[in-house]
Amino acid sequence: MTALFWISFIFAMICYKYDPKSPPLRWMTLLLMCASMAGLSRAIIESIIPTLNEHHMNFEVINVILYYLRIATGFFSIYFCPWGFLMHAIVYSERFSIKTITTLKYILFIPILVMVKTTTYTPDIVPDFKSLLYWGVPYILLGYILHLYSFFTESDPEKKKARFTTFSVMHPIMFSALIFNYIIRAFDNTHQYWRYVVVVMLGSFVWFLWKALNKDGLGSMNGIKLKYEKKNHIKTNKAILSGTNLLNHTIKNQIYKINTGIQLIRNNVDSFNVVSQEGIKMINSSSSHLMNMVEALNNKTQEIKIIKTKQDLNKLLDEVLEDLKYELEEKNIRVKKSYALNEAYAFCSKAPTKEVFVNMLKNSIEAIKGDGEIEIRTSKYIGKKIIVTISDNGVGILPEHLKHVTDPFFTTKKQSSNNFGWGLYYCYDVMLKSDGKLAIESKVNGTTIKLTFSTKG
Numbered sequence: 001m002t003a004l005f006w007i008s009f010i011f012a013m014i015c016y017k018y019d020p021k022s023p024p025l026r027w028m029t030l031l032l033m034c035a036s037m038a039g040l041s042r043a044i045i046e047s048i049i050p051t052l053n054e055h056h057m058n059f060e061v062i063n064v065i066l067y068y069l070r071i072a073t074g075f076f077s078i079y080f081c082p083w084g085f086l087m088h089a090i091v092y093s094e095r096f097s098i099k100t101i102t103t104l105k106y107i108l109f110i111p112i113l114v115m116v117k118t119t120t121y122t123p124d125i126v127p128d129f130k131s132l133l134y135w136g137v138p139y140i141l142l143g144y145i146l147h148l149y150s151f152f153t154e155s156d157p158e159k160k161k162a163r164f165t166t167f168s169v170m171h172p173i174m175f176s177a178l179i180f181n182y183i184i185r186a187f188d189n190t191h192q193y194w195r196y197v198v199v200v201m202l203g204s205f206v207w208f209l210w211k212a213l214n215k216d217g218l219g220s221m222n223g224i225k226l227k228y229e230k231k232n233h234i235k236t237n238k239a240i241l242s243g244t245n246l247l248n249h250t251i252k253n254q255i256y257k258i259n260t261g262i263q264l265i266r267n268n269v270d271s272f273n274v275v276s277q278e279g280i281k282m283i284n285s286s287s288s289h290l291m292n293m294v295e296a297l298n299n300k301t302q303e304i305k306i307i308k309t310k311q312d313l314n315k316l317l318d319e320v321l322e323d324l325k326y327e328l329e330e331k332n333i334r335v336k337k338s339y340a341l342n343e344a345y346a347f348c349s350k351a352p353t354k355e356v357f358v359n360m361l362k363n364s365i366e367a368i369k370g371d372g373e374i375e376i377r378t379s380k381y382i383g384k385k386i387i388v389t390i391s392d393n394g395v396g397i398l399p400e401h402l403k404h405v406t407d408p409f410f411t412t413k414k415q416s417s418n419n420f421g422w423g424l425y426y427c428y429d430v431m432l433k434s435d436g437k438l439a440i441e442s443k444v445n446g447t448t449i450k451l452t453f454s455t456k457g
Contacts, residue, residue, distance in 0.1 A: 002047055031081060075127070082182075083111075086139040087101075115128055129182065130186055133186045169211070307349050311345070311347070317376060331371075335373075346386045367395050369395060372394060373393055387452050438450070
C-alpha cells in the first residue's frame, strides 16, 4: 500500500503544480489525494506499525498519533472520493454556472457529514459501505454520465479530443474503485479485492505520463502537458540569439572597414577611370545593402520582452484586420469572423501578440492565390484557456516542411532582404513566453493556426 500512497501523491502533485488555479485540476488533486490517503491508511497498519513493533518503538504517544491518522486518512479516502469525482465532472463539463457549482458543492457534501455518525471507529475504522450504496455509488455513476454527456455533446474537435484523453486516464481508476471498493465491499468486506485498484492506477499513471510527455499531442488528463518543451526552447533561443548577435557584430565591423577603405581611396586619388569608378560604386552599393540587411536581422533577433496585461483578443484581432484591410481588399480575400466570446480576455503582451496576429494573417494572405477566405475564431478551452484559430484556403504547407516551419531561419519563400525565416519562430517564441501555445495544421488546400492563450495572470 506504500506504492499506492506514493503513486497517487506524485500524481496529485503533478496535477496541482501544473495549474493551481484551475478548478478541474483542483478537484482532480482532491481525488488523487483520496487514493493517496487510502494507501497511507493501509500502510499504517500493514507497514508502519509492524516496523515500529519490530524495532521496539511502539510507544504510547506514537500509537495514539498513528491511530488517529489511520482514522482520518481512512475516512477521507473512502467518503471524499465519490463527492470529489462528481464535483470534478460538474466543473469539467462546463455546463453549470459558478453559482450553481458552489451550491452543489455544499449540498452534495451533506452525506459525508451523516457518515461521521454511522462509521465505526473502534478498535479500527470500518466505513459504512451499506450507506455508500445509496449515495456514493450514485455519485460515481452520475459523474460517469456527466463526463460521457459532455464528451458526446462537445462540438469543438479539440475539446472533444481533450475530454476523451481525460476520460481514458481517470475512468479506469474510478471504474475499478466503483466495483472493488464500493459495490463489492458493501456485500463482502472480508476479501481484499480492492487491491486490484492499485494495479489499474499504476497502468493509468503510465498512460498519463505517456500522453503528458507527447510533444505533438494535446496533453494528458485535463490538458496537462509537461513543460520540458518550453525549457528546451529557451535554451535554444538564447544560443541562437548569442550566435546571431556575435555574427552581426563581426559583419558590421568588416563593413565599416570596407566603407572606410573606399572613403580613403576617394579622398587620396585625384581621378579614376570609368572602370574604377564603376567598381567603387559596386563596392559602396553592396556594403550599404549588407549593412541594411544586418540592421534588419539585428532588429528581428532581439530578445523579446513579455510584460503580460489583460487584453481583449477580439479587439486586438479587429485592430490588426483594420491595419491589413487594404491588402485583403487588393487580393479580394473575404474574412469570416466567429467570435464565440463577446470579450475574449487573456493575459498577454499587447505589442508582441499583435505582431503574432499580423504574421499569421500575412502568411495566410500570401498563401491564397486569387480569391479566397480567411476564417478567424475565438473560443474558450477547458482549463481557463482561450484559443484563437486562423484558417485559410491557401496552398498549404508540404508535410516535409510543416515540422520545420517554427525553426529559426527556415523559409520556403523566395529570399529577400525582408525575409529571414524568422516570422513563425518569432510567433512561437512569443506564445511560449506568454505561457501559451502555437499549433499548425496544414493540408494542400489550406492551413489552420491555433494560438492558445492563458486567462490567468
